[in-house]
Amino acid sequence: MQPVEQRDEVEMLSLMLLIRRFEERASQQYQAQKIGGFCHLYIGQEAVVAGAIAAVRPDDYVITAYRDHGHALARGTSVNACMAELFGKETGCSRGLGGSMHFFDKRHNMYGGHAIVAAHVPLGVGLAFAIKYRGEDRVTLCFFGDGAINQGSFHEALNLAALYRLPIIFICENNLFAMGTSVKRSTSLKQIVDRAEGYDIPGEIVDGMNFREVRDKVADVAESIRKESHPAFLEVRTYRYRGHSMSDPASYRTKDELEKYRLDDPIIRLRAQLTREGKLTNEQFDQLDKRAKEAVLASVKFAEESAELPVEKLHDYVYFNGAMS
Amino acid sequence: MQPVEQRDEVEMLSLMLLIRRFEERASQQYQAQKIGGFCHLYIGQEAVVAGAIAAVRPDDYVITAYRDHGHALARGTSVNACMAELFGKETGCSRGLGGSMHFFDKRHNMYGGHAIVAAHVPLGVGLAFAIKYRGEDRVTLCFFGDGAINQGSFHEALNLAALYRLPIIFICENNLFAMGTSVKRSTSLKQIVDRAEGYDIPGEIVDGMNFREVRDKVADVAESIRKESHPAFLEVRTYRYRGHSMSDPASYRTKDELEKYRLDDPIIRLRAQLTREGKLTNEQFDQLDKRAKEAVLASVKFAEESAELPVEKLHDYVYFNGAMS
Amino acid sequence: MREITYRQALNEALAEEIERDPNVFLMGEEVAEYQGAYKVSAGLLERFGPRRIIDTPISENGFAGLGIGAAMVGLRPIIEFMTFSFSLVAFDQVVNNAPNMFMMSGGQFNIPITFRGPNGPAHQLGATHSHATENLYASVPGLKVCTPATPRDAKGLLKSAVRDDNPVLVLEAELLYSSKGMVEPPDEELLIPLGKAEVKREGGDVTVICYAQTVSIALKVAAQLEEEDISAEIIDLRSIKPLDEKAIFDSVAKTHRVVIVEQDHPFCGVGAEICYRIQKNIFDELDAPVLRVSQEDIPMPYNEHLEHAVLPNADKLVAAVKQVCYA
Amino acid sequence: MREITYRQALNEALAEEIERDPNVFLMGEEVAEYQGAYKVSAGLLERFGPRRIIDTPISENGFAGLGIGAAMVGLRPIIEFMTFSFSLVAFDQVVNNAPNMFMMSGGQFNIPITFRGPNGPAHQLGATHSHATENLYASVPGLKVCTPATPRDAKGLLKSAVRDDNPVLVLEAELLYSSKGMVEPPDEELLIPLGKAEVKREGGDVTVICYAQTVSIALKVAAQLEEEDISAEIIDLRSIKPLDEKAIFDSVAKTHRVVIVEQDHPFCGVGAEICYRIQKNIFDELDAPVLRVSQEDIPMPYNEHLEHAVLPNADKLVAAVKQVCYA
Ligand SMILES: Cc1ncc(C[n+]2csc(CCOP(=O)(O)OP(=O)(O)O)c2C)c(N)n1
Ligand SMILES: Cc1ncc(C[n+]2csc(CCOP(=O)(O)OP(=O)(O)O)c2C)c(N)n1
């Protein structure tokens, strides 16, 4: 069936291109030491967040882990605010105080960007709790990785969500690895989705390299949740092309494996679908890509020229309502 | 099939009587303020530990939560050492330093007595890890309550046990309540045993009021584990007659419910089975009960007359190998 | 004013705040149908219903995090830990997510949450159930920590905590729940500001700094010392963080001698921080070293007499006071 | 002696202890096939195999508890936390089960376990990833805490930790892993006792107490102060708990002035405890208040300059030293 609000697919393709180009540029700027700390790239997984966001509304809640650049961009956070955050500037989406792992954007209902594995899953359940508490027509999308499912907080959160029948979609971005640990070495299950059964939460496997499949599955589940509040679990199979973080050569996997997935690239795939259907010409695609690259390039300039938060202001960020005695 | 080492059933019946009488006396001594802190009674659940212990060997490892008097007695800890522990005396199984919730007995492979809900489940997995690490022919029995299954440590422990295929039997003593919270209000599942599937751990439901069923099920599983190391999960359905602890009137359940289970009393049931089969006369039963009562009464005298650990010695229990600078 | 118990005072504070603000709710183990493990929430389920008074499974990490998430969108959760010993399984949520969110989000998400429950040793509960967590939590930037010693402070501090826009821990004490004290009538709004200590007793010879369970010890000892012509000024911190430095310094400037009686462990305990600040700021006012009476640096034993030996008590406090006075 | 990195030194300590004692094993996230997130365990899987070098899922609470359980029956686990910021999700296991077991069991079960990994702020990792946990863990009775600053201490302290029959935390530092120093050759057994500080530099005017990442700051500042005719004695604590009081008191009795430079948060930090003990035991030796340089009481920001402003640094230390010297 059709998603609640079908966003224009060409628009979503350009979003995926924007994420891809943003990450490539971030990688380059990181090597140029314009970006510090840890930096985790989303390249290869673009269809997951693009598909999920295409299926929900702007006022739905989104929360994810530290591999969060794509989620903020998909949510509508400006590419300038994202790049500036990586540069640690006051114009960043978290004023340069959060960094790569902590992208927040209240206005766009992006609730982070969280760096302790699975510790944000209970937060996502709390967002969903607030929706039900207030009787609102919203859904929470809670993204996390395959490595998160063996944390206690994941377990407690899923049981609570099921017990209280909260409106939340748990989206496990299964990219097969948690750092260097493959799912089969971390999880005592044939498939991750089976874990949802242990909480009586309906679960499905989704092809995360296929934008349309992700969008439609998320749309179905979201619609069902809006009808009658309940949690749902999606194991979205995807792949990260780069290492875990900038410092990881990813020698734990073969070139062939990587190539196999590259052939299934989510951007190439959606482009092909649209082209085949006559919805997109090569010229148009090149235009989109050109615009994405330009936007990202401009964001670097913006970030470089932006100011940092002055030290004197730091105290204002410890306690709300000014610093303490 | 038959358990590895079938212990004499009459002997196990007298163990169940000993536990029952011990708990009754502990309750009375608690009211007389000879016992302090929290005190959780095992009355009604005797067949669970009796059946499980009857099915394993003295050198197998046993670990449980804070409702642990029965487990120590079943393991072979003397009734004197148990009562003295409740009295806080140096002759107690934990020298009076642990109290009701922390019964330990190294000599009898009783690894506690642990009071943080589910925090001992990873410890049990560690005991099982040591067995496999050393290539020993042992099994670990890890007991916990129905309330423990919603703790993160339970989740992490089960996944680790399954991943490493450790020799451990997770025995969930499902007495239907965690304090005043019934299982259906704490757990998003029709039956607890289903949670084991989420870890690909084989699970079974066992009638915890039936000594023989518990013994045979545990024996089966233990034998399979000794053949080839793996974890297993047993949801043992039982009932506690008393409140959660001495301070709980248990007003969250009906008299009828309690009566229903009393009629199914594990001691009455095993007695009836043995009598029916001509293995036990009424006189013999009365003898067993008399001996149990006498032993418990004697243990109170022993505990009262025992000395407390002198304050000067306390420092010896902070760090092994004497106090620190 | 009327006399009510510490438990009743907390119960009133909860009821008043839940009544006042639709965003406030109470969540924890056994808080609803069971009326609270220590009956602090008695009657609240009946009065406010299951939407506002919510029972949880035994999942401290999970529901602490749930509360923080709900606070991100403007709810004002009151999370009860059955005891703060059990908050240790939720430690990451309390010290990472709650206090860091405001900074990490560049000021977009403050977390108006209250964590409350009994803290510190009760009676013969043993090593795992006797944790005094005030020094652990006070050391975390972004958290506020208060420790009411009286029914009046319990009510006033809890209400202030619920209205604070930041994560606040209200560390109660099981052994105080049944203690009584005078409290303003329900129709009078009672708010005790966080970060304000109270002089419980004026004195000129020595300043005794205390909080929570140690206040009664201090007052008892002060009366006893009176007979030996030692006049002790008793300061109840009420809040550990923010710490009321002014109240402390003013008193020490007068007495020039200090003993801190605390319920936590000695190593990096609350008293160590207070001692540091005193000697740093008014070094020349000190006529004797600051002394502390705390728990011994020993895991809590079950045996009653041994527990007593590990705990701070009146004898230890008297000895310490005499030591600083005759130094 | 030869020059090796702090990382290599730790690697040697691990290899030697695993080689020496069949009960010793290493467990943690990415310690085996990945060779360690920071490569501290490089080569160990190849050398000792998957039975002794064990990768885990992301389940700190679970494998910390697994290690404690294994230690109950005589194994001697080395549990690596990828960083101690992640030990917070295992906090209950580390502070409850490990240090309390010996007391609770009446002396039947000591827990010979080592928890190790990088601790304290690294570089721009933000609020959740920059925890300095030394004061939190040192406040827990039954734990031991050491904080090596040099390759030699890293090797010697880790080996001593593994041989200790109690739970010991070895708090390493990511920013020190690549630092170099002279260490005895592998054939020479190197054991640095827990609880023994080291005088890194003799001086007569002021005692600067430091550890881990702050040692290099202190040494740098000492050299700089030399030019201004201030002679600083530098004491590297090496262990936080047990604390080497004698080394501290001896130095202070000589210099009469103290600055503590620590990497944790100020409130109830390590320096507060040290300050308390100094003024309590040798009050009259102090010619000036003890001062501390620590992190600011602020969650760690990502921005590099703001992070620098929150961290202890040379400028802050110089200012503090001058303040105590010209007081
Ligand atoms: C509690 C905790 N333990 C360890 C880490 C270190 N760490 C950061 S990311 C990561 C792997 C997570 O993998 P996954 O959940 O699959 O997400 P992905 O990186 O694949 O997106 C680890 C171990 C952490 N941040 N938090
Ligand atoms: C982490 C933690 N949270 C809360 C408690 C308080 N508590 C002690 S026992 C208990 C109920 C446990 O019920 P269950 O696991 O079913 O065991 P049972 O009492 O029925 O034997 C609770 C909530 C605790 N000890 N530890």
Ligand SMILES: [Mg+2]
């Ligand atoms: Mg992954």
Ligand SMILES: [Mg+2]
């Ligand atoms: Mg139960």
